[in-house]
Each structure stands twice: as structure tokens, then as C-alpha cells.
Amino acid sequence: MQVPAPCEYERATSVEHAVELLDRLGSQATLLAGGHSLIPMMKLRLANPGCLIDINPLHDELGHIAVEPAGVRIGAMVRHRELLESAELAALWPIFRDAERVIADPLVRNRGTIGGSLCQADPAEDLTTVCRVLDATCVLRGPGGVRTVGIDEFHVGPYETAAADNEILTEIRIPFRDHGSNAYAKVERRVGDWAIVAAGCALWLDGAVVAEARIGLTAVNADPAGLGQAREFLVGRTCTEDVARQTGELVAGHCDPVSDMRGSAEYKRHLAAELTRRTLLTAAARVH
Incomplete structure (x- = not known):
């Protein structure tokens, strides 16, 4: 039976309290939100925090989905179930409901949070791709105050973010377009x-022509520069079946997946191309 290593436990009562604990305990402390990614890693001894800071009591403070003139603010403690059931998000950005329908199971969706998902920075995590294609901004709070980081800069690498040891992710902001x-x-x-493999995309049209596009891929180690080339290819074109297919092929050529028990690298590239094609056509149809 796998069990985590012994560690201390603190229960935060406010965001300010959580920041104080992080600042005092330093790198040995880890925030506990839903725990569905962290606890399994602790059982395998891949994560060995000296202290867990439980931030579940902060749901009242960080559990908001606020629609404002400039965009939407999503609190870091919003549960997957709440994202799935939000009619406002589904109307504004159906990509959230697309993704949440295929994340884990009801038990996990009832506890897991958007903030925990983004801070885990797992290359196979779905909401990271969703936030990237929506050009989201992450709001971090630490002892020195509040700062914002674009989603592309927030994820430094696999399981690594731009958040300092004494900072907590409090909010995700998505601009209206x-x-x-x-x-x-x-x-x-x-x-x-x-x-x-998973794929997400966002399109903004000028009439029938693509004015701007953002594409994201999950679990295939996609090259950001290559995704940028695919976006440039789309701009100024009508998103027809042929254009979507060509974009998918271009994207797949800039992926570097690994062969494993889930499939060969060749199979994953095929999926990257096909899923990109499908999401582009779906997004274009939804605009109209």
C-alpha cells in the first residue's frame, strides 16, 4: 500500500493567511486544493511537501465566476463541476463545457479546481490548453501584493509555473473578443x-475570413513557434474543410510526442492533425 511521507498540515482561513503561511514556510509548503493530482504524487513519493496548506476554506473568497464589461474573472477555487454547469461560460466560451465534459469523473469534478489544474502544470492537463487558446491572464498574490502573468508565461515547463514559493494563484481573467x-x-x-491527445482552438472572424486564431495542443509537446505558424496560415483565409485539414497537418508537424502505452508517436501526430481540423471547423460553425 502506497502512503505519503509524513508532513505538517495547516488550514488557511483567508488568502492573506495562506500567503503568510507560504512566506513563513517557504519552499517546503504546498497548497492543497482538490488534491486529485497532488495526493497521488505524494503516495508515489514524487511530491514530498514538508507542510500542506489546505485552501479549501477559501472557496467563498476564490470561488467566483464574475462577468464584467472587459471579460470574465474566474476564481482559482472554482470547481470543475461549477465550470461545467456555468451557463454564462458555456454561452461565452463553449470550449469550457467541451473540456469539462471529458475531464475525469463526477467525483473528481466535484473537488478539483481550475487553479489546482493550472498550478499542477501537467502537460496532459486540459484546462491549460483551454486557457491558452482564450489568451487568459493569471493573477498571483504574494507578500508584495498582486501581479499578473499571461498564461503563456505562467507555465515555465512541465510541473513548473512562474508563481514564487510565497505566491498563490487567486484568479484567471479572460478578455472579451x-x-x-x-x-x-x-x-x-x-x-x-x-x-x-487533445486540441483546442479559438477563432475570430471578419465576415467569413479568419482575423485571428489561437491553437493549443495537449500531451504532444507542441512547439509554440510551430503553433504560431499555424495561426499565421489561418489569418486571412476562410476556414473551409481544406484549410482546416492543412492547418492540422501543419500543427502535427510541429509536435514531438513520445511513444508509450497510450500510442505511438505517429498515431499521436495523426490525432493532433485530426483533432485540430475538427475543432477549427466546430469553432467556425459556432461563430455563425
């Missing part, structure tokens, strides 16, 4: 599993 829509698609071995 007119004449756009988005979509997400995922292939998994079984329902609720981590992605073999």
Missing part, C-alpha cells in the same frame, strides 16, 4: 482518463 468562438476535442483511452 467579438465575432469569435472556440472548441475543444480529446481522445482518451477510457472515459475520464488523461488525454492521449
Whole structure:
């Protein structure tokens, strides 16, 4: 039976209290939100925090979905279930509902949080791709105050973020853009599993022509520069079946997946191309 190593436990009563604990305990402390990624890693001794700071009491403070003129603010403690059931998010950005429908199972969705997902920085995590294609901004709070970091800069590498040891992610902000829509698609071995490959995209149209696009891929080690080339290819074109197919092929050529029990690298590149094609066509149809 796998059990975590012994550690201390603190229960934060406010964001300010959580920041104070992080500042005092330093790198030995780890925040506990839903725990569905952290606890399994602790059982395998891949994560060995000296102290767990439980931030579940902060849901009242960080559990908001606030629609404002400039965009939407999503608190870091918003649960997956709340994202899935939000009619406002589904109307504004259907990509959230697309992704949440294929994240884990009801038990996990009832506890897991968007902040925990983003801070875990797992390359196979779905909401990271969703936030990237929506050009989200992460709001961090530490002893020195509040700072914002773009989602592309927030994830430094696998399981590593730009948050300092004494900072807590409090909010995700997504700006409004007119004449756009988005979509997400995922292939998994079984329902609720981590992605073999997933793709997300957002399109903004000027009439029938693509004015701007953002594409994201999950679990295939996509090259950001290559995704940028795919975006440039789309701009100024109508998102037809042929254009979507060509974009998918371009994206797949800039992926570096590994062969494993989930499938060969060749198979994963094929999925990257196909899922990109599907999400582009779905997003374009949703705009209209």
C-alpha cells in the first residue's frame, strides 16, 4: 500500500493567511486544493511537501465566476463541476463545457479546481490548453501584493509555473473578443482518463475570413513557434474543410510526442492533425 511521507498540515482561513503561511514556510509548503493530482504524487513519493496548506476554506473568497464589461474573472477555487454547469461560460466560451465534459469523473469534478489544474502544470492537463487558446491572464498574490502573468508565461515547463514559493494563484481573467468562438476535442483511452491527445482552438472572424486564431495542443509537446505558424496560415483565409485539414497537418508537424502505452508517436501526430481540423471547423460553425 502506497502512503505519503509524513508532513505538517495547516488550514488557511483567508488568502492573506495562506500567503503568510507560504512566506513563513517557504519552499517546503504546498497548497492543497482538490488534491486529485497532488495526493497521488505524494503516495508515489514524487511530491514530498514538508507542510500542506489546505485552501479549501477559501472557496467563498476564490470561488467566483464574475462577468464584467472587459471579460470574465474566474476564481482559482472554482470547481470543475461549477465550470461545467456555468451557463454564462458555456454561452461565452463553449470550449469550457467541451473540456469539462471529458475531464475525469463526477467525483473528481466535484473537488478539483481550475487553479489546482493550472498550478499542477501537467502537460496532459486540459484546462491549460483551454486557457491558452482564450489568451487568459493569471493573477498571483504574494507578500508584495498582486501581479499578473499571461498564461503563456505562467507555465515555465512541465510541473513548473512562474508563481514564487510565497505566491498563490487567486484568479484567471479572460478578455472579451467579438465575432469569435472556440472548441475543444480529446481522445482518451477510457472515459475520464488523461488525454492521449487533445486540441483546442479559438477563432475570430471578419465576415467569413479568419482575423485571428489561437491553437493549443495537449500531451504532444507542441512547439509554440510551430503553433504560431499555424495561426499565421489561418489569418486571412476562410476556414473551409481544406484549410482546416492543412492547418492540422501543419500543427502535427510541429509536435514531438513520445511513444508509450497510450500510442505511438505517429498515431499521436495523426490525432493532433485530426483533432485540430475538427475543432477549427466546430469553432467556425459556432461563430455563425
